[in-house]
Amino acid sequence: MSELERQRQANIERNKELLRQLELAGMSQNLVDDVKKQAKKPTKPRTKVKREPKEAPEIVPRRKSRRLEGKKAEFDQVLDEQRVKLEQEEEQRQRERDRVEGEIKLKDVVKKGDWESAINLLSDLGSKVSQGDYFDIVARTNDAEPDIKKAREELSNLSLFEDFDPSGVKITQERVLYAGLHPVADKAIVLAGDKYGELGIWDSSGSIEGEQGEDDEEPEKLPSISSFKTHSRGIAKIAIHQSRPQSVYTASYDGSIRCLDLATQSSTEALVIDSDPRNPLGVSDVHLPNPNLIYYTTLEGGFGTQDLRTKGKHSQYQLHEKKIGGFGYNPSKDTQIVTASLDRTFKVWDLRYVKKDPESHSMVPHLYGQFESRLSVSCADWNSAGQIVVNGYDDRINILDFTNAPKWDESTSFDEPFKPQYSIKHNCQTGRWVSILKSRWHAHPEDNIQKFVIANMSRFIDVYSSTGQQLAHLGHELMTAVPAATSFHPSRNWLVGVSASGKAYLWT
Numbered sequence: 001m002s003e004l005e006r007q008r009q010a011n012i013e014r015n016k017e018l019l020r021q022l023e024l025a026g027m028s029q030n031l032v033d034d035v036k037k038q039a040k041k042p043t044k045p046r047t048k049v050k051r052e053p054k055e056a057p058e059i060v061p062r063r064k065s066r067r068l069e070g071k072k073a074e075f076d077q078v079l080d081e082q083r084v085k086l087e088q089e090e091e092q093r094q095r096e097r098d099r100v101e102g103e104i105k106l107k108d109v110v111k112k113g114d115w116e117s118a119i120n121l122l123s124d125l126g127s128k129v130s131q132g133d134y135f136d137i138v139a140r141t142n143d144a145e146p147d148i149k150k151a152r153e154e155l156s157n158l159s160l161f162e163d164f165d166p167s168g169v170k171i172t173q174e175r176v177l178y179a180g181l182h183p184v185a186d187k188a189i190v191l192a193g194d195k196y197g198e199l200g201i202w203d204s205s206g207s208i209e210g211e212q213g214e215d216d217e218e219p220e221k222l223p224s225i226s227s228f229k230t231h232s233r234g235i236a237k238i239a240i241h242q243s244r245p246q247s248v249y250t251a252s253y254d255g256s257i258r259c260l261d262l263a264t265q266s267s268t269e270a271l272v273i274d275s276d277p278r279n280p281l282g283v284s285d286v287h288l289p290n291p292n293l294i295y296y297t298t299l300e301g302g303f304g305t306q307d308l309r310t311k312g313k314h315s316q317y318q319l320h321e322k323k324i325g326g327f328g329y330n331p332s333k334d335t336q337i338v339t340a341s342l343d344r345t346f347k348v349w350d351l352r353y354v355k356k357d358p359e360s361h362s363m364v365p366h367l368y369g370q371f372e373s374r375l376s377v378s379c380a381d382w383n384s385a386g387q388i389v390v391n392g393y394d395d396r397i398n399i400l401d402f403t404n405a406p407k408w409d410e411s412t413s414f415d416e417p418f419k420p421q422y423s424i425k426h427n428c429q430t431g432r433w434v435s436i437l438k439s440r441w442h443a444h445p446e447d448n449i450q451k452f453v454i455a456n457m458s459r460f461i462d463v464y465s466s467t468g469q470q471l472a473h474l475g476h477e478l479m480t481a482v483p484a485a486t487s488f489h490p491s492r493n494w495l496v497g498v499s500a501s502g503k504a505y506l507w508t
Contacts, residue, residue: 098232098277104258104267110228148465151449154493155463155472161188161204161506164223166478171200172227172502177435178237179485179498183245190496190504191248192485193235199250199260200227204506230258230267233282241288242444242490249288251296255280257306270294271306271314285326289334297324303339303365305351317354317364319347326379326438328388333406337365338388340380346371346390348402348418353410369414371400378428379438385450387421387466389439397424397439397454399468422468427457434500435484442488453495455486461497461507479505 160166171179172194182189187205194200206224231252239249248260249270257271271294275281282299289295294306301320307313322342330336340346353366371377375393382388386403398420428437439454450466459479463472474495483497483505495507 104230110226146448146450148449148469148471151447151451151465151493152471154447155474158472158474158493158495158507160474160476160478161508162478163204163207164221166503166505167480169202169223169225169504169506170502171202171225171498171504172198174198174502175433175435175500176485176498176502177234179496179504180238180240180487181489181494181496182248183240183242183490185489185492188489188494188496188506188508190498190506191238192498192502192504193231193238193250193252194502195234197229197231197233197235197252197254198227199230199235199238199248200225200502202504204508228260228267230260231256233280236282236284237286239286239288241291244291247291249286249294251283251286253280253282253284253299255282257283257286257294257296270308271296271304273298273304273316284324287327287329289329295327295329295337297327297339299323301341301343303327303337303349318360318362319349319364320345325377325436326381328380328382330382330386330402330405331384332386336368336382336405336408338380338382338390340377340390340392342376344373344376344392346373346377346380346388348388348405350408350410366410368405368408368412369416369418371398371418371420378436379440381439381441381452383441383450383452383466384444385466387450389441389452391426391428391437391439391454393428395426395428397426397464397468398422399424399466424464424468426454426462429457430482430484434482437484438486440487443490445488445493446491447493451488453486453488455482455484455497457482459483461486461495461505463495474507476505 171190171192174194174196176192176194179190179192182191187203190200190202190204192200192202203224207221208224209219209221230250231254233253235250235252237251239251240247246262248262249257250260251257255273255275255277256269258267259270260267273281273283281302284297284299286294286296292308294308295303296306297303301318301322301324302316303319303324304314304316319339320341320343324339324341327337327339329338335351336348337351338346338348347370348368349365350368351365354363355366356362357364371390373392373394377390377392380388380390382402386401386405388400388402389397390400391397399422400418401421430436434457437455437457439452441450441452445451449471451463451471452466453461453463456462456473458475459482460473460475461483462470463474464470479497481499481501481503483499486495486497488495497505497507499505
């Protein structure tokens with residue numbers, strides 16, 4: 001046995017002796033036995049876990065490149081759809097603004113009120129007017145002696161019609177361009193035209209029943225108002241010849257003049273200017289010197305005549321380079337006219353003498369002379385006494401005397417600008433939302449006082465005599481807006497003013 005082996009055996013014996021001393025031999029045996037028992041212990045079978053069936057994954061579209069497929073991006077598609085929608089809406093708006101042609105049955109164009117109420121109003125109005133009323137009025141006018149003091153008292157004593165709150169008397173839906181009173185003399189009938197071609201009619205003597213109130217209350221009484229969409233654009237003027245009061249003529253920016261027949265409840269074309277229906281040559285004013293003749297002006301400075309007995313034939317002359325806002329004719333000589341223009345002038349013409357203009361090489365009536373203003377001239381009106389009233393954006397109302405005009409002929413011409421006989425300071429700065437203020441003569445005053453009416457920007461209605469004296473300054477706490485569109489009744493001392501929103505203020 002080698003020395004190394006002997007040392008190993010000695011170490012083993014020494015370790016055993018050490019274990020005996022520590023009594024670990026039995027403990028180690030017990031550990032071995034416990035391990036053996038653990039190894040022999042039978043294991044329980046594992047219980048099977050029931051697994052839920054897996055749901056099939058949702059199949060989603062695979063992402064693709066629209067660019068590689070040659071398709072438009074979704075954003076571009078949305079833009080295209082919006083563009084098409086806008087084009088369709090614009091096309092619809094254009095169709096609504098297309099000039100209405102041919103005969104229109106009012107039943108088909110009722111905008112406000114029902115047809116039953118409208119036909120009652122129209123039928124009643126058509127039966128109440130006659131040609132005899134006109135001649136009675138003229139006879140009384142000629143016989144009356146003018147009395148300024150009495151006229152001032154009568155006009156100052158006019159009262160605002162309060163059977164209905166003026167805020168509820170809305171004749172049209174949009175801004176009113178013109179308002180006037182029908183010639184019928186036994187009750188006040190207000191006519192108004194708005195900027196979208198709606199003609200409103202208000203019978204101040206009548207009413208209609210509103211909805212049934214709560215707790216069996218009586219239905220509310222509402223003003224008798226009917227309106228009709230007879231034009232596709234603004235109604236600039238309403239004209240009625242007093243010998244034919246059942247015929248109501250309306251001039252529009254859609255390039256047409258229509259006649260509303262109260263007896264047949266229809267509107268027919270009296271004149272259509274040959275122009276693009278979607279870009280028409282608008283009519284700015286109209287007068288009827290006699291029942292068979294129409295005078296009219298356009299938004300591009302033209303003046304025309306139409307004999308109603310010869311349909312389709314009308315004469316037209318270019319009198320101004322810019323819009324004619326209004327015009328009038330001499331009641332004593334209806335071939336003499338006065339035109340007021342955006343070119344800052346008003347001019348007096350004679351239709352009897354037509355010749356070629358050396359500058360424009362077009363046919364024009366004889367020009368007597370003109371009046372030059374600092375700013376544009378809004379309107380001009382000629383009364384039966386031979387006086388012209390004009391006003392414009394220079395904040396002046398000018399009255400000029402042309403009583404000798406019927407004696408003028410082709411040789412008459414004035415090199416110097418006309419000078420006003422009377423001039424009144426008046427605020428005419430209407431701004432964007434108020435219709436243009438226009439002075440209008442009382443056509444056939446029963447009191448034989450020559451006077452005109454114009455709205456006041458301080459929410460009043462002013463009446464002046466032909467010599468510039470103020471006869472009335474009408475205002476009321478219920479008149480909460482500027483009654484920009486104003487007119488006299490043709491004969492009675494009744495006045496109406498309608499605000500931009502269509503509210504009517506009637507003074508009787």
